[in-house]
Amino acid sequence: MTDVSPGAATTVAAPADALLVATELVKSYGPVKAVRGVTFHCNPGEVLALVGENGAGKSTVAKMLAGAVTPTSGSIVVGGEPLASGSVKQSRLSGVRCAFQELALVPDWTVAENLSLPDGAPLRGFSQRKAVTKAKQLLEEFHLPHIDPRAAVGTLSLADRQLVEIARALAGRPRLLILDEASSALTPPGVRWLFARIRELTAQGGSVIYVSHRLGEIAEIADRGTVLRDGQVAGEFVRDGWTDDELISMMAGREAERFFPDPPARASDAVVLSVDDLRSEGLHGVSLELGAGEILGIGGLQGHGQAELLRALFGATPAVAESWTVGGAPVRRTNPVRSVRRGLGYVPEDRKREGLALEMSVGENLLAPWYKAYQLGGRPRLSLEKGWIDGILTALSVRTRGANETSGSLSGGNQQKLVFGRWMNRDRTVILLHDPTRGIDVRAKQELYGAIVELAKQGVGILWFSTEVEELVHVCHRVVVLYQGQVADELVGHRLTADAVVGAAVGATGGLNLATGGAPSAPPGASATTSAHAATSAAAAPSSTTSGGAR
Numbered sequence: 001m002t003d004v005s006p007g008a009a010t011t012v013a014a015p016a017d018a019l020l021v022a023t024e025l026v027k028s029y030g031p032v033k034a035v036r037g038v039t040f041h042c043n044p045g046e047v048l049a050l051v052g053e054n055g056a057g058k059s060t061v062a063k064m065l066a067g068a069v070t071p072t073s074g075s076i077v078v079g080g081e082p083l084a085s086g087s088v089k090q091s092r093l094s095g096v097r098c099a100f101q102e103l104a105l106v107p108d109w110t111v112a113e114n115l116s117l118p119d120g121a122p123l124r125g126f127s128q129r130k131a132v133t134k135a136k137q138l139l140e141e142f143h144l145p146h147i148d149p150r151a152a153v154g155t156l157s158l159a160d161r162q163l164v165e166i167a168r169a170l171a172g173r174p175r176l177l178i179l180d181e182a183s184s185a186l187t188p189p190g191v192r193w194l195f196a197r198i199r200e201l202t203a204q205g206g207s208v209i210y211v212s213h214r215l216g217e218i219a220e221i222a223d224r225g226t227v228l229r230d231g232q233v234a235g236e237f238v239r240d241g242w243t244d245d246e247l248i249s250m251m252a253g254r255e256a257e258r259f260f261p262d263p264p265a266r267a268s269d270a271v272v273l274s275v276d277d278l279r280s281e282g283l284h285g286v287s288l289e290l291g292a293g294e295i296l297g298i299g300g301l302q303g304h305g306q307a308e309l310l311r312a313l314f315g316a317t318p319a320v321a322e323s324w325t326v327g328g329a330p331v332r333r334t335n336p337v338r339s340v341r342r343g344l345g346y347v348p349e350d351r352k353r354e355g356l357a358l359e360m361s362v363g364e365n366l367l368a369p370w371y372k373a374y375q376l377g378g379r380p381r382l383s384l385e386k387g388w389i390d391g392i393l394t395a396l397s398v399r400t401r402g403a404n405e406t407s408g409s410l411s412g413g414n415q416q417k418l419v420f421g422r423w424m425n426r427d428r429t430v431i432l433l434h435d436p437t438r439g440i441d442v443r444a445k446q447e448l449y450g451a452i453v454e455l456a457k458q459g460v461g462i463l464w465f466s467t468e469v470e471e472l473v474h475v476c477h478r479v480v481v482l483y484q485g486q487v488a489d490e491l492v493g494h495r496l497t498a499d500a501v502v503g504a505a506v507g508a509t510g511g512l513n514l515a516t517g518g519a520p521s522a523p524p525g526a527s528a529t530t531s532a533h534a535a536t537s538a539a540a541a542p543s544s545t546t547s548g549g550a551r
Contacts (some may be wrong), residue, residue, distance in 0.1 A: 014041035019207045020065070020176055025074035027060050034060045036231040038074075042176070047198060047208045049218045049225035053251050053441040054413030055399040057231040058211050059101075062180040065209065066098035067091030078176060097174035099166045101181030101412055101439055107154030111135055114153055115168050142167050143193060158185045158350050159302050163193075170197060177201060178209045181412070183217060184439035187302045187467045188502075195221055213413075213441045215244050229253055248442050260474030261449050264457045266293045272327055272461040273313070273430045280319035282308035284485040290430060290461040295452065297476035298465035300505040305485040306465040307349055310432045313463070314346040315339045327429045340369050343429030347419050347436045355419035356407050363389050363403030366422045392421040397447055413440035417448070424451060431455060433464040437471065449475055469498045481505055 014021045020042040027035040035057040042048040050058050063069035065076060070086030077083065084090035091098075105114050112128070112135035135149035144167060147160055156164070162185040169177060177198075183191050198208050198221060212218055218225065219239075227235040227250045235250045273290040282305045290296050298306050312319035315334035324331040326342045339346070348354035356365050363382040366389055382389065382403050389403050396417040400410060407415060416439065423431050433452075437445045452475065456462055466472050472479045478492040481504035489504035491497075 015043060017044065018042065019044045019046075019079060020209075021075075021077045022061070022065070023075045023077075025061060025064060025076070026072045027057075027064065027069060028072045034231055035064070035071075038228065038231070038233055040226045040233065042207045042209060044205045044207055045202045046223045047202060047210050047221050049222035050209055050211045050228065051213070051218065051225055051247065051251060052228035052234070054411045054444055056228040056251070058228055059180055059411065060231075061228070062098060062100075062178050062209065062211055065091070065096060065176075065178055067096070068098075092172060095173075095175035096178065097169040097172045097176070098178035098180060099162075099169040099182045101184050105153045105161060105165055105168075107152065109153060110149065111139075111147060111151055111153055111156075111164055112149040114164060115149070115171060138167060138171050142170060142197065157303065157307070159187065159190055162186060163190065166194065166197070170201075174201070175206050176209070177206060178211070180211045181213070181439050183212060183214065189301065191217060213439065213445075215247065215442065218247075227251055251441065252443055259446065260471070261453045263295050263475055263477045264293065264453055266291060266477070268292045268459060271325075273463070274323070274325045275313070275321050276324070277322040278309070278312060278319055278324070279321065280308055280312040280317055282485050283312060283319070286482070286485070286487055288480055288487070290463055292459045292461055293456045294478070295456050295462040295464060295476045297472035297479035298463065298482065299469065299472050299479050299491075299501045300482040300488070302467060304505075305482045307434060308485070309482070310346065310348075310434050310463070310465060313339075313430075314344060314432055316346075343427065345369075345423030345426070345428045345431040347423070347431070347433045349434040349438075351412070351415050351419050356415055358406070358408030358415075360407060361404050362393070362398070362400050362407055362410070362418060365407045365418050366392060366403075369422060370426075388425065392424055395424065395447075396421050396451065397444070413444050416440050417444065420448060420451070424455070428455070428460050430461045430463065433462065433466075435465060435467050437466070437468065469501050472501060473498050 018041040025038040067088040112131040116131040270292040
């Protein structure tokens with residue numbers, strides 16, 4: 001690896017045939033400089049990783065390349081020609097396409113409409129029939145036949161919406177493709193699908209800027225990488241020339257290492273959640289128990305009932321069960337508001353659609369589940385909970401200008417911390433987690449792991465679905481694997497291995513080697529085609545929650 005001081009970044013020379021040359025990029029928002037003198041290049045047929053902690057400036061750089069953000073100063077050259085500043089259309093005409101983690105799709109439009117109108121084409125003369133035909137051809141070309149071109153994007157799972165976002169970028173036949181955390185919502189089959197598309201593009205001479213926090217993916221797909229820290233270039237690396245610990249240290253600006261904390265010893269055998277023969281859409285009789293202070297992992301390919309299980313337990317979708325208790329008390333009727341009163345907390349899959357009210361402040365989002373405790377039907381007075389709010393922001397290292405900052409202005413990783421942090425130190429009995437570390441950096445993951453373990457030490461039961469198998473294996477006491485809406489296996493002790501989790505996830509017997517990608521093929525989305533829209537942030541708007549159907 002090569003350390004690069006910010007001032008020396010301008011001395012890095014790009015070869016004459018470089019496809020992209022970014023020089024001294026600066027982006028200021030008032031007195032705040034999000035990007036400060038960033039210089040790098042990308043060669044034809046190359047995958048360049050762009051890495052750094054949340055808030056390091058990666059997404060801002062990606063948006064400048066895509067034309068969505070105008071640089072305050074600096075230059076961008078693509079194919080020897082200057083790139084017009086702040087124009088998405090001009091960037092696309094220059095052959096630059098971007099797939100964002102924070103999806104740019106229109107939820108109410110169909111897949112076909114989203115694929116047909118990316119360049120602001122006039123609606124006059126638009127043919128739905130032709131759009132569907134073209135979209136079907138594109139989806140088949142990109143090996144996504146399971147996605148219905150007639151379906152409204154908002155009804156798709158998050159994984160499938162991400163696939164449509166990537167397919168839309170690929171449909172433009174880019175010579176420079178920017179993937180900004182585009183794999184964060186994908187499970188292993190989806191990542192393999194994405195890597196196959198990347199290799200097809202680079203084999204034809206195209207280039208890829210790959211922004212990701214997943215170090216294993218970077219090691220597999222990237223030829224070179226540029227590390228950003230505090231909006232500046234902190235260093236560079238090349239394939240096989242770095243270790244995870246070195247990269248983490250460069251990102252953080254201090255010595256660091258990747259680690260998983262051990263699950264804490266349980267102080268009680270009490271059961272805080274019990275459900276027998278739970279049935280809902282996508283669930284076909286799930287039974288499980290969760291103990292006080294236990295971290296119970298939920299494994300399996302996305303779309304086999306994990307999301308439905310968490311939503312049903314929280315009362316966000318109707319469900320029935322032979323028996324159902326929380327904290328020893330029977331559950332007869334439920335919805336998100338009742339679940340919060342019972343002591344449940346929930347971190348949903350999609351932080352933007354289900355977790356946060358982006359136009360509201362940091363403090364208001366943290367206090368969302370308890371609005372009525374402060375002002376009937378109104379917003380809470382943040383001063384009443386200043387100590388708790390400040391404590392959560394400090395404990396999770398949320399990068400914010402304070403409790404009054406608008407949540408929508410935070411990076412994706414810091415937004416995710418808010419969705420989790422609202423349940424900390426709030427006398428919870430059970431917390432339901434849907435892939436809480438999705439799209440956050442390595443240090444933030446470590447902080448979140450520590451917070452999860454601390455909650456377990458306090459006696460809170462944690463039910464945790466993760467698409468990262470290593471998290472489940474290292475941090476959970478047990479793992480229950482779902483397959484086709486049912487419990488396929490329960491893994492504990494010496495049986496709790498990554499190979500065993502993957503084997504059960506695909507309905508196989510015996511282990512499979514994750515390192516070699518040995519899992520049988522599956523649809524890249526590996527996810528359900530529908531997703532309910534019930535409010536799952538526990539009453540971010542309490543009056544609008546749907547009533548549950550549990551009996």
